[in-house]
Amino acid sequence: MDQAGPRARQAPAASAPDAARPATAYRVPAQPGVTDVDRERGLTTGAARGEHTHSETPIPLPRSGGTGEEAGSEVPRPPGxxxxxxxxxxxxxxxxxxxxxxxxxxxxxxxxxxxxxxxxFGVSATPVREAMQQLAIEGAVEVVPNRGFRVVRRGARELAELAEVRALLQVPVILRLARTLPADSWAELRPLAEETARAASAGCRATYGEADRAFHRGMLSLAGNEQLVQIADDLHRRSQLPLTTGPAGTRIELMADAAEHIALLDALAAGDLEAVECLMGNHFGGTV
Known part of the structure; x- marks a missing residue:
């Protein structure tokens, strides 16, 4: 159902929109004695805040133009x-x-x-650290003092708990909307559901995750409760992180998940509350 490694000396893959661009993995040399400021000034002495760069393995990154982190603070980088x-x-x-x-x-x-x-990434550690801190707030990583950030270990129980909480939030709301909204109100969500089908067919979990969340946000936004949308989206994002063990959702599983979106809209348009409740239960119970 709703979905979402290398060891440490490389940067992660680019976001879904860049997936079609050529990607190259680069190994970063260990520099345990260089601070962020020293690195940006081209120096090679000092303490690196205790964050070690050893034992990191490559993650593909897209090639793109541009330099630097902020205006007036370009970071020198080798060609390519x-x-x-x-x-x-x-x-x-x-x-x-x-x-x-x-x-x-x-x-x-x-x-x-x-x-x-x-x-x-060709920038200083500052924006990376800020991004990682946001991921820590989202529960994806945890801070390891003087070292960096550890990707959290997640098990099937946590995933099941997230699915249960999401169902408790969303199913009653969708059923209420099904009873009160005109049938044609659901038509505007059809493009979002079709986008999840296209993303699932491509087999990219990251791309599918974005499309999947957009569809669910669209459904909940009809309730007019922005707090509900934000909380549900946060839970949804956390549920898309891969398990510590076990295979990631396959392309077939993603396509089955996307097909449930289409079926759900059909049931909502038809005013079939029993089918809506059944589909919603299956959808959250079958998280990929």
Missing amino acids: RPVVQRASVRGQILDALRAALAAGELTPGEVYSAPALGEQ
Whole structure:
């Protein structure tokens, strides 16, 4: 159903929109004695805040133009070094890290240092560290003092608990909307459901995760409760992180999940409350 590693010296895969671009993995040399400021000034002495860059393995990154983290603070890089665009650097890195997590390219239990990832992106450690701190708030990683950030280990029980909470939030709301909204109100969600089908057919979990959340946000937004939408979306994002053990959702499983979106809209348009309740229960019970 709703879905969402290398060891530590590389940066994560780029976000879903960049998936079609050529990707190259780069190994980052260990620099245990270089601070963020020293690195940006081109120096090679000092303490690196205790964040080590050893034992990191490559994660593919897209090649893109642009340099630097902020206006007036360009970061020198060798020719061919993959970097993110200057605008919205932190947001781009956050998107890339989320995509890597959803795709299982960041290994649960492994520690990743901000300086090493920053070198892969061609920026300082600061925006990477800020992105990782946001992921810590979302429950995807945890802070390891003087080392970096560890990808959280998740089991089937946690996934089941998240699915149960999501069902408790969403099923009553959707059933209420099914009783009160005109049947044609659901037609506007059809493009979002069709997008999940296309994403599932491509087989990319990161791309599917974005489309899947967009569909569910669209459904809940009809209730007019922004707090509900935000809380449900946060739970949804956490439920898409891969399990510590076991295979990730297959392309067939993603396509089956997307097909439930279409079937749910058909039942809602038909005013079939019994079918709606059954489909919603199956949907949350079969999280991929």
